[in-house]
Amino acid sequence: MKTLAVYALVLGTGVMSLLSLFESKEDHTAKFPSLELSSTLELNSNELPSSPSATPHSEVRKKEYHIYFENRAEEPLEVAIRYKDYNGDWQTEGFVTLKSGEKRHMGVSDQKTYFYYAENQHKWKKRKWAGKYSFPVNEAASNKLRFVKQDIWECYDTKMCNTFAVFR
Numbered sequence: 391m392k393t394l395a396v397y398a399l400v401l402g403t404g405v406m407s408l409l410s411l412f413e414s415k416e417d418h419t420a421k422f423p424s425l426e427l428s429s430t431l432e433l434n435s436n437e438l439p440s441s442p443s444a445t446p447h448s449e450v451r452k453k454e455y456h457i458y459f460e461n462r463a464e465e466p467l468e469v470a471i472r473y474k475d476y477n478g479d480w481q482t483e484g485f486v487t488l489k490s491g492e493k494r495h496m497g498v499s500d501q502k503t504y505f506y507y508a509e510n511q512h513k514w515k516k517r518k519w520a521g522k523y524s525f526p527v528n529e530a531a532s533n534k535l536r537f538v539k540q541d542i543w544e545c546y547d548t549k550m551c552n553t554f555a556v557f558r
Contacts, residue, residue, distance in 0.1 A: 452500040453551065454551070455499045455500065455542050456497075456551070458494065458495055459471070459493070459496050459506070460488075461490055461492050462491070465511060465512060466488065466489050466490060466511055467508050467510055467511070468484070468485040468508065468511060469484065469485065469486050469487075469496075469507070470482065470486070470527050470537070471484065472506075472525050473497050474499055474504075475497065482527060483497070484507065485527065502541055503539060503540070503541050504540055504542070505521070505538065505539055506519070506537060506540060507519065507535045507537045507538065519538060520535070521539060522539075523538070524536055525537055
C-alpha cells in the first residue's frame with residue numbers, strides 16, 4: 391500500500407511539472423526606461439542613507455554599558471569593580487558597601503567586559519566572590535584581590551545597555 395502511494399505521488403509530481411512547461415507564464419515585472427546621470431551631484435542628498443563616514447564633522451558615539459550591582463544576600467557586602475570607562479581609562483573602585491536588597495549604579499563603560507570582587511562582612515562565615523584576575527583595589531594598595539571577569543550580553547539598543555551583577 392505504501393509503495394502504491396509513493397508511485398502515485400511521483401507520477402502526480404511528474405505530470406504537474408510536465409504541464410507547467412507548456413503553460414505560458416505572464417511577465418509581471420514593470421518596464422522602466424533606464425536613466426543616465428551625467429554627474430553624481432544630480433542625486434538629491436535627502437535620498438541617500440546617512441552614515442557616520444558621510445558626514446566628517448559628526449561625532450560617532452560608542453555604545454554605553456551601564457553596570458549595576460545588586461545585593462540579594464541576607465547580609466551587607468563589600469564590593470569592588472574594575473572596568474574601562476568611557477574615556478578608555480581603567481577605573482577600579484572599592485570597597486563599596488551594599489546593604490541587603492540594595493541596587494547601585496557602579497559605572498559606565500564602552501567595553502563589554504568588567505571585573506568584580508565581593509565579600510560579606512561576617513568574620514566566622516566568610517563568603518567571597520573571587521576569580522583568577524588579580525588587581526589592586528587602589529594604587530596605594532600592595533595586596534591584590536582576585537577579581538571575576540564578567541562579559542556583558544549584547545542588547546538590541548544601539549545606544550546603551552544595562553547589565554546587573556547579582557550577589558545571592
